[in-house]
Amino acid sequence: MDLKNGSVVTEFILQGFSAAWELQIVFFVTFSLIYGATVLGNVLIMVTVTCSSTLHSPMYFLLGNLSFLDMCLSTVTTPKMIRDLLTEHKTISIWGCMAQMFFMHLFGGVEMTLLVAMAFDRYVAVCKPLHYRKIMNHRLLNGFVILSWTIGFTHTMSQMVLTVNLPFCGPHIIDNIFCDLPLVIKLACVETYTLELFVIADSGLLSLICFLLLLVSYTVILATVQRRSSGGLSKALSTLSAHITVVSLFFGPCIFIYAWPFKSFASNKVLAVFYTVITPLLNPIIYTLRNQKMQEAMKKLRFQNVSST
Numbered sequence: 001m002d003l004k005n006g007s008v009v010t011e012f013i014l015q016g017f018s019a020a021w022e023l024q025i026v027f028f029v030t031f032s033l034i035y036g037a038t039v040l041g042n043v044l045i046m047v048t049v050t051c052s053s054t055l056h057s058p059m060y061f062l063l064g065n066l067s068f069l070d071m072c073l074s075t076v077t078t079p080k081m082i083r084d085l086l087t088e089h090k091t092i093s094i095w096g097c098m099a100q101m102f103f104m105h106l107f108g109g110v111e112m113t114l115l116v117a118m119a120f121d122r123y124v125a126v127c128k129p130l131h132y133r134k135i136m137n138h139r140l141l142n143g144f145v146i147l148s149w150t151i152g153f154t155h156t157m158s159q160m161v162l163t164v165n166l167p168f169c170g171p172h173i174i175d176n177i178f179c180d181l182p183l184v185i186k187l188a189c190v191e192t193y194t195l196e197l198f199v200i201a202d203s204g205l206l207s208l209i210c211f212l213l214l215l216v217s218y219t220v221i222l223a224t225v226q227r228r229s230s231g232g233l234s235k236a237l238s239t240l241s242a243h244i245t246v247v248s249l250f251f252g253p254c255i256f257i258y259a260w261p262f263k264s265f266a267s268n269k270v271l272a273v274f275y276t277v278i279t280p281l282l283n284p285i286i287y288t289l290r291n292q293k294m295q296e297a298m299k300k301l302r303f304q305n306v307s308s309t
Helices: 019-052 060-083 094-127 129-133 138-164 181-186 193-228 230-259 271-290 292-307
Strands: 011-014 091-095
Touching: 011 094, 011 230, 019 271, 060 094, 060 138, 091 094, 091 271, 094 129, 094 138, 094 181, 094 193, 094 230, 138 181, 138 193, 181 193, 181 292, 193 271, 230 271
Parallel strands: none
Antiparallel strands: 011 091
16 A cells, blocks of 8 residues: 555644633633533433432433433543643544544434434323323333444444544644544545545434434424413423424534535534533433422432431
8 A cells, every 4th residue: 555655643633722822721611610510410310310219210211321421422522622722732642533433423323313212202201191101111211222322333333444444644633622533534545535425424314314303203292282282382392492402502513514525514623512512511401400300309319318417
């Protein structure tokens, strides 16, 4: 194989945020607080769902899984990004880069599929309330979780198998805050047009299909609520509008980055921040911390802990 400069790249340089040192400090403090809140919020939700008997229902089972995925997705990229804000040379080894991409697409693919399962849960709860317990049984819930992880693993492996053996021998600067497929593929020393098309088909279609399924499910739920009572429609709109906002913030950047031509949106760091830093914090706030039942369960657990001590 003909390598451009006769040398093999062993690490990449992440350009990160090109800003003044003072602004870098602001970013460091801001993202550190966001990441800390993300981990704390999602761990609190997982502990509450596990320990509170009042939350042993299909919806909260799925929410607990979502919190785990949000924490993992944020942890794959955010700590490295925060550390790089205080360093002049922002480097990452080639295998560290591959690992980052593998886990990003693993947790991202699982979360997309799980969000569709959560929308189906809400559809059954609203449209078929009398059959909710019968339909959303433990077997189906476990099937949703297994299917989500299977799709996520297949999604990431199908791309990483083709990426991990690419030769990198020329430019090694990644104009982003973390490694991601569109930018890394472009740095390979071989023609990658076919691989780029495959990534668009794989990641782009997965994002788009899940997003459309979510919108359809929410539309059906709103239409069902509207037919049954006008008062319930305003409440449903208040709840689902927040859900749709979070879903849009997560899926929007993914669709732009992977379903759009590579040169257009691949290096947009703002989009990358939204779906790896902001959304994992918004999910626990929107889906659970605004939930009255969740708040009551947290207060009850806190009271029990105080009483036991």
